[in-house]
Amino acid sequence: MKQPISPRAGVCLLAAVLLLFPLVFTEAFYRDIGVAFLLAAISASAWNIVGGYAGQVSVGHSMFFGLGAYAPLLCYTLWGWPLVAGIPVGIALSVGLALIIGLPTFRLSGHYFSMATIAVAELIRIFFGTWALVGGAIGLQGPAVARGWWDLTFRGDLPYYYIFLAVLGLLLFVTFEVGRRRFGFYLRAIKASERAARSLGVPVRLTKLKALALSATFTSAAGSLYAVKTGFIDPDSGFGILVSVQMVIVAALGGAGTLFGPLVGALILIPLQTAANTWFGGSGSGLTFILYGGIIVLIARFEPGGLHELWRRLAPIVWRRAHAA
Amino acid sequence: MLLDARNVTKAFGSFWAVAGADLSVAEGEIVGLIGPNGAGKSTFFNCLAGDTQPTSGRILFDGADVTRATPEAHARAGIGRTFQVPMTFEDMSVLDNVMVGAFLRHPHRSDARDHARRIVELTGLRPDQPGRSLGTPGRKRLGIARVLATEPRLLLLDEALAGLTPTELHEAIALVQRIHETGVTIVIVEHIMEVIMTLTRRVLVFNQGQVIASGRPEQVVKDEAVIEAYLGRGARSHA
Numbered sequence: 266m267k268q269p270i271s272p273r274a275g276v277c278l279l280a281a282v283l284l285l286f287p288l289v290f291t292e293a294f295y296r297d298i299g300v301a302f303l304l305a306a307i308s309a310s311a312w313n314i315v316g317g318y319a320g321q322v323s324v325g326h327s328m329f330f331g332l333g334a335y336a337p338l339l340c341y342t343l344w345g346w347p348l349v350a351g352i353p354v355g356i357a358l359s360v361g362l363a364l365i366i367g368l369p370t371f372r373l374s375g376h377y378f379s380m381a382t383i384a385v386a387e388l389i390r391i392f393f394g395t396w397a398l399v400g401g402a403i404g405l406q407g408p409a410v411a412r413g414w415w416d417l418t419f420r421g422d423l424p425y426y427y428i429f430l431a432v433l434g435l436l437l438f439v440t441f442e443v444g445r446r447r448f449g450f451y452l453r454a455i456k457a458s459e460r461a462a463r464s465l466g467v468p469v470r471l472t473k474l475k476a477l478a479l480s481a482t483f484t485s486a487a488g489s490l491y492a493v494k495t496g497f498i499d500p501d502s503g504f505g506i507l508v509s510v511q512m513v514i515v516a517a518l519g520g521a522g523t524l525f526g527p528l529v530g531a532l533i534l535i536p537l538q539t540a541a542n543t544w545f546g547g548s549g550s551g552l553t554f555i556l557y558g559g560i561i562v563l564i565a566r567f568e569p570g571g572l573h574e575l576w577r578r579l580a581p582i583v584w585r586r587a588h589a590a
Numbered sequence: 591m592l593l594d595a596r597n598v599t600k601a602f603g604s605f606w607a608v609a610g611a612d613l614s615v616a617e618g619e620i621v622g623l624i625g626p627n628g629a630g631k632s633t634f635f636n637c638l639a640g641d642t643q644p645t646s647g648r649i650l651f652d653g654a655d656v657t658r659a660t661p662e663a664h665a666r667a668g669i670g671r672t673f674q675v676p677m678t679f680e681d682m683s684v685l686d687n688v689m690v691g692a693f694l695r696h697p698h699r700s701d702a703r704d705h706a707r708r709i710v711e712l713t714g715l716r717p718d719q720p721g722r723s724l725g726t727p728g729r730k731r732l733g734i735a736r737v738l739a740t741e742p743r744l745l746l747l748d749e750a751l752a753g754l755t756p757t758e759l760h761e762a763i764a765l766v767q768r769i770h771e772t773g774v775t776i777v778i779v780e781h782i783m784e785v786i787m788t789l790t791r792r793v794l795v796f797n798q799g800q801v802i803a804s805g806r807p808e809q810v811v812k813d814e815a816v817i818e819a820y821l822g823r824g825a826r827s828h829a
Contacts, residue, residue, distance in 0.1 A: 447693040447702070454679050454690045461677035464639065466665030466694035466740055522681075 296422040303429035309515035309527035311483035317521035320456030325382030331503030333488025338405040347415035359485035390504035404499030520573025598647035609799035625796030640664035670742030676729035685717035691739030
C-alpha cells in the first residue's frame, strides 16, 4: 500500500516544525504552550515504554516524576549543588525505586498492577508532605538567580524549549531503537500474551523490569526539567495523581505503544487544557479533571487504540478517495 | 532417554488431576497422548512444559532435572510447546510473531529475521500478514512456526491439529512429519485418531490421571481398558 508521505520525510517535517515553532510564534503565551507540550510529550513517551509497548499500565508514574523533580532542588537546598548535577541523582533514585517497586508489583497483572502503582505514588506523596527535610507540604525552591549555566535557570522560555526538544528527540530515538530490537519484540509479546511469551523463552519479569527502569529514567528526567524550569516543587505538583493520569491520557489519546502516539496526544491535550484554563479562569484544576474524564470516556467508548488506530483505519480510505479520480 | 517423567502427580485441593504418570521418550520418537476429556492429559502436558509445577514426581530432560523449572527455562533447555487455543500476538505480523521465538537463539535482529523467514516458509504462511487477520488453521500453523523458531529438541503439541478441515488436517500432518524429519522429538496430545494413527508409533492412554495403556496405536485401540475408559463399562458387549 502506498503512503501519502514516506516515514522519513514525515519525521523531517515534524522536526522542522518543532524547531521553527518558537521562532515563528514569538509571543510568551505560545512559547509557554510549546514548552508545556514538550514536557507532556516527554513524560507520556517515557510512560509509553512500559505502559504502551509492554502493556503494563502504571498510574503511578508520578513517583518517578516527583523524585526527578525533588532531587535537583533538594541537592541545591542541602549542599548548594548545581541543578544540573541533581538530575542524575533523581534518575538513580528513580531507577532504584523502579527495581524495588517492580519486583513485587509485576507479580500482579492488569488492574491490580495499576492500583498498586497508584498506592505507591500516593504513599510517597503523603510521606513527602510530612517530611521536613524536603520542605513538607510547602516543598522546595531553586536558586532565585542563576549562578551559572549549570543551574539551568533562564529568563525566557526559549532555552527551555530547545533543551526539552533535545530530550524528547533523544527519548524518541531510544524508543525507536528499542522497538526494532529483541527487547522491543519481547515487550510487544508480553503485552499480547505473557504465557505465550514465556513459552518462547522470553524472560518476562526481567524484561518488564528493564522496561520500567528505562521508563523511570526518562520520567525522572522530565520531572527534573519541570522543577528546574518552574524553580519550585511541592508534593502535589511532583507526586500528585494528576501527573500520572496526564501521562496515561496523553499516550492513550494519541495511541499507546506507538512511537508518535504520545506526541499527537500532547499536541491535542495541552493546547486544549491551556485554552480551557485561560478561558474559564484560574480555578482550573477542577476543570482539568473534567477534561481528563471526558477524554477517558471518549477513548474507551469509541477508539480504545487512540487516534493512531483511527488514522490507520481512515487513512487508506481517504487516500483512495483522493486518488480515485 | 531425552525425556523421562517419573511418578508425576498434580493435585488441585483434594482432586488428583494427574495421579502418578510416567512417560519416557527417546530422541527421535513421536509419542501420542490420548484419553477422554478430563483425563488429565492437559495438566500432565502443562507439567512437562513447566507451565504447572507438579505436586510430586521428577521430570528429567536430557539428564537434567526440569521438574520445577520455569516455562522460559524449558524453552531455553530445548522443550517447546504449542497451546490448545493458539495465543497469537495479534498486533504483530506473522514474521514478527515468529521472530519472538527466533530471538531465543539469535539475539541479533537480522539473524533472527533470516531464521524466522526460513521457518515461515517451511510452514507455508505469508510473512507480512497481520496476526489478527489469521483464521484458526493459520493460527495453529503460526503457533507451530513460533515454537519451531526456538529450535526445540522436544516439541510438545497440544491439540495443534484440532478444528481443521480434512484438507487442512492433511497439510498439518505433513507439516508435523516434515518437522519430525528434521530431527525434532515430538509428544502430541490429540483427539483425532487419524492423526495419532498416521503420525505415532507409540501412544499412551490417559484416564483419571493415570496411564491405563500404552503401546502401538493399532493395539491400544483394541485394549479393553481403553474402550471402557472412552465408552463406559459394557460397551464391548453391546457392540
